[in-house]
Amino acid sequence: xxxxxEQFLYHEAHLLDTQRFEEWLDxxxxxxxxxxxxxxxxxxxxxxxxxxxxxxxxxELRVKQARHPRAHARTPMARTVHQVGNVRLLGESxxxxxxxxxxxxxxxxxxxxxVWGGLVEHRLRSAGATFRISHKRIDLVNSEGELDGIAIxx
Amino acid sequence: xxxxxRERLAMLVQPDRVHRSVYSDPAIFELEMxxxxxxxxxxxxxxxxxxxxxxxxxxxxxxxxxIVVRHDDGxxxxxxxxxxxxxxxxxxxxxxxxxxxxxxxxxxxxxxxxRLHAMPFESGYAGKLGELGLHAAPRVALYRGFIxxxxxxxxxxxEDFLGPACASFDDLVDRxxxxxxxxxxxxxxxxxxxxWKLMLENHLDGAHPAWVHASSVAxxxxxxxxxxxxxxxxxxxxxxxxxxxxxxxxxxEAVGVWTTRFGHGYLGDYHNDDRLVxxxxxxxxxxxxxxxxxxxxxxxxxxxxxxxxxxxxxxxNCSFMSQFRQLRIVHPLAVDRSVVYTYSxxxxxxxxxxxxxxxxxxxxxxxxxxxxxxxxxxxxERVQRGFSSGAVEWLNIGRGHGRDVDEPDGTRRGGTGTxxxxxxxxxxVWLDYMTAGA
Ligand code: FES
Ligand SMILES: [Fe+2]
Numbered sequence: 317x318x319x320x321x322e323q324f325l326y327h328e329a330h331l332l333d334t335q336r337f338e339e340w341l342d343x344x345x346x347x348x349x350x351x352x353x354x355x356x357x358x359x360x361x362x363x364x365x366x367x368x369x370x371x372x373x374x375x376e377l378r379v380k381q382a383r384h385p386r387a388h389a390r391t392p393m394a395r396t397v398h399q400v401g402n403v404r405l406l407g408e409s410x411x412x413x414x415x416x417x418x419x420x421x422x423x424x425x426x427x428x429x430x431v432w433g434g435l436v437e438h439r440l441r442s443a444g445a446t447f448r449i450s451h452k453r454i455d456l457v458n459s460e461g462e463l464d465g466i467a468i469x470x
Numbered sequence: 471x472x473x474x475x476r477e478r479l480a481m482l483v484q485p486d487r488v489h490r491s492v493y494s495d496p497a498i499f500e501l502e503m504x505x506x507x508x509x510x511x512x513x514x515x516x517x518x519x520x521x522x523x524x525x526x527x528x529x530x531x532x533x534x535x536x537i538v539v540r541h542d543d544g545x546x547x548x549x550x551x552x553x554x555x556x557x558x559x560x561x562x563x564x565x566x567x568x569x570x571x572x573x574x575x576x577x578x579x580x581x582x583x584x585r586l587h588a589m590p591f592e593s594g595y596a597g598k599l600g601e602l603g604l605h606a607a608p609r610v611a612l613y614r615g616f617i618x619x620x621x622x623x624x625x626x627x628x629e630d631f632l633g634p635a636c637a638s639f640d641d642l643v644d645r646x647x648x649x650x651x652x653x654x655x656x657x658x659x660x661x662x663x664x665x666w667k668l669m670l671e672n673h674l675d676g677a678h679p680a681w682v683h684a685s686s687v688a689x690x691x692x693x694x695x696x697x698x699x700x701x702x703x704x705x706x707x708x709x710x711x712x713x714x715x716x717x718x719x720x721x722x723e724a725v726g727v728w729t730t731r732f733g734h735g736y737l738g739d740y741h742n743d744d745r746l747v748x749x750x751x752x753x754x755x756x757x758x759x760x761x762x763x764x765x766x767x768x769x770x771x772x773x774x775x776x777x778x779x780x781x782x783x784x785x786x787n788c789s790f791m792s793q794f795r796q797l798r799i800v801h802p803l804a805v806d807r808s809v810v811y812t813y814s815x816x817x818x819x820x821x822x823x824x825x826x827x828x829x830x831x832x833x834x835x836x837x838x839x840x841x842x843x844x845x846x847x848x849x850x851e852r853v854q855r856g857f858s859s860g861a862v863e864w865l866n867i868g869r870g871h872g873r874d875v876d877e878p879d880g881t882r883r884g885g886t887g888t889x890x891x892x893x894x895x896x897x898x899v900w901l902d903y904m905t906a907g908a
Binding site: 352354355362367377386389426462465466 | 688
């Protein structure tokens with residue numbers, strides 16, 4: 317179906333924007349990684365810090381934390397709009413599609429609004445009529461900047 | 471600044487309570503920048519950041535933008551990043567290596583010691599321009615590889631200033647085989663809308679984890695247990711720490727908390743490496759222990775690893791954790807705005823996994839999007855907003871007041887682990903700084 321990759325990415329964004337985090341998690345494969353590098357052009361997630369570097373287990377725990385009644389920075393969760401654009405199919409290897417996109421994200425919480433911009437790469441595996449995410453990398457334009465605490469998912 | 475004479479300031483900081491204006495009055499903040507950050511020794515970084523002549527990085531001393539640079543003679547210089555001509559910052563923020571700092575505005579250039587080297591249109595000036603250099607911090611000193619500077623011409627020596635807190639740096643450095651540490655692995659820079667003191671008052675606070683960190687404690691308890699050797703998870707080190715944050719009250723009360731005359735402080739007894747780092751039975755830790763013992767002998771290695779100074783505060787701008795090799799520097803930006811730079815230190819002669827654990831710890835516990843720090847930041851901001859209340863003037867810092875114990879080594883110990891002695895010590899030296907010469 318034409319545009320099915322785009323539709324999938326929009327669906328993912330919609331789940332985040334409607335705070336359906338558990339359903340969002342289900343989009344990821346069991347061996348998935350979710351990576352928000354700290355440095356520009358970062359190639360190493362092991363000996364260089366990351367804003368987020370989660371395997372599937374940590375990602376699940378991150379969502380659990382957000383649901384905890386005393387998760388102070390996450391109660392309430394920020395409202396967000398994830399605007400996905402410039403979707404490009406980069407290639408296919410090992411049964412995975414590599415998809416690039418851009419993300420513009422508006423976040424609102426506690427009388428403060430922030431705008432984020434990022435370059436995103438997804439690795440997608442076909443799963444019946446849809447996809448599962450095996451890897452998602454978000455390179456924030458301001459990853460090396462002085463940032464207030466981050467309690468959202470990109 | 472006649473409004474803040476000695477009596478007035480002393481009114482604001484009492485033994486068991488502090489007036490909210492100490493955290494929220496912009497006039498007091500201005501005075502702090504002059505009398506605390508303009509006077510005290512401030513930690514700026516580590517010599518591994520300026521290893522070779524010409525290596526430099528930019529940072530701040532209070533609000534002063536500065537350049538830390540390795541001079542040709544091997545010394546470390548600290549230059550105020552402001553052109554002697556018409557004020558432009560001569561060096562873009564960041565790090566690198568350079569022969570000279572060339573101002574982008576009219577091209578005045580300065581050598582690595584800040585001396586004016588050359589300028590275009592020199593004939594436009596009648597006199598000699600020799601004195602026109604970059605202002606240098608008058609005092610720079612290193613302790614165990616950590617770079618400190620003071621903007622004041624005179625004052626206590628660095629060793630006197632650190633006093634018993636030298637032990638915390640010794641612990642940090644001695645743990646590295648060969649004493650070799652380097653700053654690497656990225657820098658988190660997290661900001662919050664709150665006063666700079668809130669961070670320093672948080673890091674020795676054993677009463678807060680059960681509340682502030684309730685959500686990460688709960689989640690860590692549900693996380694997979696740390697794996698046996700060979701099957702560890704990347705995040706085990708962080709899960710251990712988060713679970714430990716949920717230790718019973720009796721554990722927190724039994725922790726040692728010490729303070730020094732210059733407002734420094736540290737927590738001890740809380741973590742041993744078994745509870746925490748990789749577990750004493752772990753082959754990586756055993757290998758590390760062996761590498762340390764190869765340098766200093768088995769008895770000394772045992773002694774070093776037996777030191778359990780956990781969080782240490784070096785007042786007024788630093789906090790570090792020696793077992794995790796995390797160092798944080800707080801930069802005040804405004805009375806209600808601060809930014810904290812978080813550095814990871816690698817032991818150069820230890821198994822690579824030791825540093826990977828440090829990075830994992832930084833990401834999950836101390837990072838800008840981590841599970842632990844984010845809740846601290848949220849609380850700092852709520853505290854700062856609370857200070858806008860005029861109906862309630864005072865903060866209470868009285869837990870354990872009257873039960874402090876003077877130790878033979880000149881430190882003062884809290885009666886229990888959750889004593890607020892560390893805030894009282896910080897406030898006492900704050901008042902000393904603020905009223906010196908007043
Ligand atoms: S301001 Fe630097 S050369 Fe003029
Ligand atoms: Fe905390």
